[in-house]
Amino acid sequence: MDVNEFYSRPIREVDVLQVATTEKVSRFKRQDEGWNWSYIDSLETTSNSNFNGRQIISTEATTTTAPTTTLPPNPCNDPPSVQPNFYAPGRRISVTKCYEYIWELKNRIDINERAIKCRHYQSKYLGVRFVIGGRITLPGEFPHMGAIGWRSVTDGWLFNCGSTLISPKFVLTAGHCTKASPRDTRIADIVPKIIRFGVKNLNSNNVIDSPTDRNISRIIPHPQYKPPKQYFDIALMEIDKEVIFTKALQPACLWTKNDDSYGSVATVTGWGVYKNGNRNTSEELQAGDVNIIDSYNCDQFLRSSSNRHWVGIKDHQLCAGKLDGGVDACQGDSGGPLQVKIPLPEPYKKVEGTMHYVVGITSFGVGCALPNLPGVYTRVSSFIDWIENIVWEN
Template sequence: MKMFILQLYFIVAAVQCIQTTKEKDARHKRQREGWNWSYVDSLQTSPNTNVNQRQLSKLTATTLPPNPCLDPPPVQPDFTAPGRRISVTKCYEYIWQLKDRVDKIKRDKICYDYQSKYLGIRFVIGGRFTQPGEFPHMGAIGWRSVTDTWLFNCGSTLISPKFVLTAGHCTKASPRDSRIADVVPKIIRFGVKNLVNDKNIPTDRNISRIIPHPQYKPPKQYFDIALMELVKEVTFSKVIQPACLWSKNDDGYGAVATVTGWGVFKNGNRNTSDELQAGDIYIVDTFDCDLFLMSSSNRHWDGIKNHQLCAGKLEGGVDACQGDSGGPLQVKIPFPKQYETIEGTMHYVIGITSFGVGCALPNLPGVYTRVSSFIDWIENIVWVNQ
């Protein structure tokens, strides 16, 4: 993972626009002050705070230092490259955009300092440091209930401004569920950890298109993956952030991953959690997983296939459960602490919660759809014209 991040650093750095000598000096100075994600804008530094009052009194409109508030915003570099997958390019773009939002806070502070010192203008920059987003790619899939409220029965992962990734079996609810007015989900809720009572105002988006994988044939428990397109794009922020797709056919993400969802949080009952839950679980070897689950095979599922993976705690106690379906199995991208504090976190989604035998039982790991097996299909829909 660290090697991949270092590779990303050098790839992104290679596509930067040619800087003037002065701009390079400013950039190198800021790089010495802290690690960066390969882009550092060439902003003016804050006005010299050692200028005394007599000097200030002589400043006029023509002798003021250059106004940093007038600097144009940075332009996103072109991260495309021959042979590079669109999903990898988009991952670089999302990371650049996150860093740019952090840099914008710095630019706003520089502008504020300038205006306060030379123009006598004071204002408040606020609201961004109140609640870091731990899993900002999480979206809750909502069905209209017979009482005209929302029922959130599945999770999803935001992977672009207009698409989420989820499980195929989350594309329709059971017609036997008497609580639901329509088996087709209608909205996805973003930006909150608590679905019912959260200090952040939720961002709800209507679903315009539901695209299950063409090989998903319920009740068979294979190819359990789907995309949902939103009517309107979401705006990325600290609490709404896309996840990157793990596109390599390997286990370079490590031995431990995190599962998240609003599902059942206590084995033995069906009470779901309004608060987003997270648990760390282990990736289980496919051969071992087949042995553990052999007694549970049936005509709908007869063993782990290459497009599936297993994860759980073999001693039991931590697992995905009902209501967590469609949510991500993820690993965290190791950002520097200052970026997480300001703009939240980003993750690689490596799996989609599919099914399990019971919940959190010993020697019965959960089964997840392996995201890397479906990169071509995802890219051809989400980024078809790019």
């Protein structure tokens, strides 16, 4: 997905937040290029791509000499920001939603700044006093991660798959995560029931790291997913109640371009097996960087492992791993994302966390972290039409 729209620094009294449409970006550079938060001279977010304005709005307030008894403008009365219309003819709904998500992230920062200014004003000029116990923050490194839970026979939860939050009510996961094996005697029902968001540790009793649980109201595997075949391994799950985006809980964007221009390295995350040779899963969210492997070479590496359920890499799949071994997804990581970070400006990242493009869904592998045996992932960009028609059907 080309990043053609960028945002300004926090809104101030004499500034207007507007969005520029820049020249087409030929390649997304994960480290060298970042979001350009600038002031521009038009709010025409639906204008054609020839618009390339980058002027700073200079709406300087007229300076007047006021009596010393006159109070400065009350920042508590500042109106809330209005989200621009990011729709444009020919723009995909998932791209539009990505812009909206990032705008919402920035708007939360602006709201916090306005609240601080308001409290300062009330304390200094109106005599209002506040008891401030400090601001609770969460790291939010992978705030789109959701753990899919099955009811256990002991009335607890077993989290056997990961997922990616892509809207307030939908997560993206693997098709084979829509049902558990009936041979698993630990679970009471093969159909998953909840998704847990907002935590790194699934069993944390820390109030600060408290989870957000949502019931699963609808499970939608791709119509071409036919297990035990290992193709079209993708599904959507709808939750019963929308989540509210925060630093610890916000969606990932969908990578819409059917290529690997996001780079040669991506990150896989999950709560699955963390040591090869055993079945111990991690309560802490694990992350590992893996290389994107060319599909032709991947086919050669995995040829000896093909069978009647999987006969080789198809266009809607991609490979990633470390050919030297040592880093890989494993059991329990299924359905989780293969992602690349969106390079937001450092100040915003510190305040409101990070955002990512999800480029793949963990599907399957031959063993775990073995040399010359990369993992296989479902390529998200191959299913954008299907995803959009369900998640944003209206």
